[in-house]
Each structure stands twice: as structure tokens, then as C-alpha cells.
Amino acid sequence: MKSKTHIISLNLADPFGVAPYTRSKKQVVILTLDDGEEIYCGEGSPSKYYNESLKSVRGAFAKVKKLLVEEEFFFIEALMQKIFEKIPKDNTARAMIEMAIFDYIGKKLNIPLYKYLGLKPANDKQTSFTIGIDTMEIMLEKVERFKQFPILKIKLGRDAKHDIQVMKEIRKRTNRTLRVDANGGWTPEEAIRCIKLLADLGVEYVEQPLSRGCLKRLAELKKKSPLPIFVDEDVHRCDSFHELIGVCDGINLKLIKTGGILEMRRMLANARTFGLQTMLGCMIETSIAVTAAAHIASAFDHLDLDGNLLLADDPYEGMKVENGYLRMPERPGLGVRLKGK
Numbered sequence: 001m002k003s004k005t006h007i008i009s010l011n012l013a014d015p016f017g018v019a020p021y022t023r024s025k026k027q028v029v030i031l032t033l034d035d036g037e038e039i040y041c042g043e044g045s046p047s048k049y050y051n052e053s054l055k056s057v058r059g060a061f062a063k064v065k066k067l068l069v070e071e072e073f074f075f076i077e078a079l080m081q082k083i084f085e086k087i088p089k090d091n092t093a094r095a096m097i098e099m100a101i102f103d104y105i106g107k108k109l110n111i112p113l114y115k116y117l118g119l120k121p122a123n124d125k126q127t128s129f130t131i132g133i134d135t136m137e138i139m140l141e142k143v144e145r146f147k148q149f150p151i152l153k154i155k156l157g158r159d160a161k162h163d164i165q166v167m168k169e170i171r172k173r174t175n176r177t178l179r180v181d182a183n184g185g186w187t188p189e190e191a192i193r194c195i196k197l198l199a200d201l202g203v204e205y206v207e208q209p210l211s212r213g214c215l216k217r218l219a220e221l222k223k224k225s226p227l228p229i230f231v232d233e234d235v236h237r238c239d240s241f242h243e244l245i246g247v248c249d250g251i252n253l254k255l256i257k258t259g260g261i262l263e264m265r266r267m268l269a270n271a272r273t274f275g276l277q278t279m280l281g282c283m284i285e286t287s288i289a290v291t292a293a294a295h296i297a298s299a300f301d302h303l304d305l306d307g308n309l310l311l312a313d314d315p316y317e318g319m320k321v322e323n324g325y326l327r328m329p330e331r332p333g334l335g336v337r338l339k340g341k
């Protein structure tokens with residue numbers, strides 16, 4: 001089995017703003033495994049916020065490359081545990097490797113990954129579409145331009161005054177489902193003020209109102225909040241799950257945080273045990289990683305799988321979205337291929 005990683009550069013269709021920054025490009029690592037019959041793919045879209053980089057993803061892969069023995073691929077739980085022990089902090093690299101192995105398993109069995117996982121294709125589920133932080137004019141123009149999406153996730157958290165104004169204007173123009181993600185940008189005082197107003201505007205829930213690590217304050221906010229509070233930056237893997245009990249109403253899981261689908265399923269089981277709602281998110285990444293996540297989407301309450309839709313030049317195709325509904329590929333494995341192939 002030959003394996004290699006390479007970096008690809010992606011352009012966003014529009015500049016994308018979140019509370020800490022605005023970006024118009026993204027680079028990701030693509031892993032390909034080749035057994036001479038077929039190519040199996042994984043993707044890692046690292047985030048500086050989680051202390052990962054293109055270099056750290058490729059470095060972590062190099063450390064475990066020799067563990068990728070084809071005979072072990074069907075024992076994926078045991079193999080991923082071995083890989084975890086070598087690179088416990090490299091969640092993005094592990095997610096990328098696990099994706100490629102799942103692609104292999106599905107292709108060898110000639111079934112889509114969701115079927116291998118015992119899940120339904122999530123074709124009856126809708127994803128939100130994200131509107132990044134920008135000027136009022138641009139945000140309102142996007143609300144209009146992306147009207148085929150029945151659920152919008154609005155990024156806020158850079159300026160509480162602007163946040164309130166922009167949400168009032170958006171609500172005047174649409175009665176679609178609105179969700180909000182502050183990416184940790186509010187103080188506790190701003191958060192409660194904004195959330196009360198967002199409740200009046202009929203917003204469904206608020207994601208990560210306070211910065212990462214402020215769990216005591218988040219628990220206080222939850223008590224006062226008229227809206228459900230989801231965490232994203234504050235949720236990672238099972239080992240710190242207990243910290244979230246009583247602190248939030250829901251969790252946003254992403255492959256690059258859990259380190260793959262297997263750990264994500266354990267997180268889902270924990271969320272069920274403790275009555276937390278679940279949301280499946282993604283990074284700005286190609287159809288490889290977004291489609292990999294989509295294979296487990298039917299197990300979630302809410303979806304935010306639009307990372308590939310924000311790109312101008314996704315080289316791959318896999319899961320598609322029609323009027324907000326997921327359209328899963330029926331091809332085996334991840335069901336992803338290079339466009340035009």
C-alpha cells in the first residue's frame with residue numbers, strides 16, 4: 001500500500017469572517033492510499049486555534065505511516081487506537097487517516113460508508129448555510145443570495161452592537177430558521193444581552209457565546225439564557241466530556257476535533273446519556289472531509305455541513321446539497337471523486 005500526503009490550496013467563493021479573523025484562502029492536506037487497484041482518500045483541514053498546522057498534520061502522518069498495514073484495515077478500532085497512542089494530540093491527522101481507511105473498507109465491501117456504519121443516508125436532513133461576519137450590506141446580500149437554504153447560521157461575536165443591528169435586519173427580511181455562532185466573541189454581559197434579543201427574534205440556538213475555557217461562566221449563562229446554548233470550541237473528545245455536564249444544552253462535533261468518526265460515535269453516545277443535543281459541523285475543507293462527516297449525519301440532531309459550499313474551487317465531488325437537504329453519493333466508500341473523473 002503506497003501512501004502519501006500533499007497540500008492543496010483552496011480559494012473561498014467570498015471572504016469568510018468569524019469573530020477572530022476573516023479569510024479568503026485555505027490550505028488542506030490530502031492523504032492518498034494506493035493499492036494499485038484504487039485510490040483511497042482522507043483530508044485534514046488544520047486549525048491554528050487548536051495548535052495544528054499543515055506541517056504538524058504531515059509530521060504526525062509520517063510518525064504513524066508504517067502502521068498503515070493493509071491487513072489491519074478491517075480492524076479499524078484497534079488500528080486507530082494504536083495510532084492514537086503514537087499521535088494523541090494530532091486530531092486532524094488521525095481524522096484524515098481514519099477517513100482514508102474507511103474509504104478503503106467501503107470500497108472493498110462495495111458499500112457506502114454510512115451503510116458500513118449501520119446508518120441511514122442522511123438525505124432527509126437539512127444542513128445550515130453559514131453567513132460570515134461582514135458589513136451589514138454584504139451580510140444582508142448573502143441572506144438574499146443564498147435563499148435556497150432554509151436554515152442559516154449567522155456568525156457574530158466581533159462587535160455586539162453590530163450583531164444586534166444585523167440580526168434585526170436579517171429577521172426583517174426572512175422567516176427562515178436562524179442559528180447564531182459567536183465563536184467565543186462575547187463577554188458574559190454582552191452574551192446575555194444579545195441572547196435575550198435573539199430569543200425575541202426567534203433564533204433557534206446560540207453556539208459558543210463565551211471564549212473557550214470559561215465553563216463556570218457558561219454554566220451561569222445557561223441558567224439565565226432563554227435559548228439553548230451549544231459549545232463548539234469547548235468540546236473535543238470523550239476524555240473531557242464530563243466538564244460539559246450542566247454547562248450547555250448541545251455540542252457541535254467535528255472530525256478534526258474528535259480525531260475521526262469512531263470517537264465521534266462515542267461522543268454521540270455520551271451526549272445521549274446526558275441529554276445533550278448534537279450538531280455535526282465541519283471546517284472550510286473540500287468534499288472529501290465534508291462527505292466523510294456526512295456519512296454519520298443521520299445520527300445527529302442538527303447539521304452544519306457547508307465547508308465545501310464556501311469554496312470557489314473544490315477539486316472533489318461527493319455529498320451534494322439541494323435546498324438544504326443532503327444528497328449522499330451512492331458510490332462505495334466515501335463516494336468522493338475528483339471532479340470530471
Ligand SMILES: [Mg+2]
Pocket residue numbers: 181183207208232233252
Ligand atoms: Mg462554531
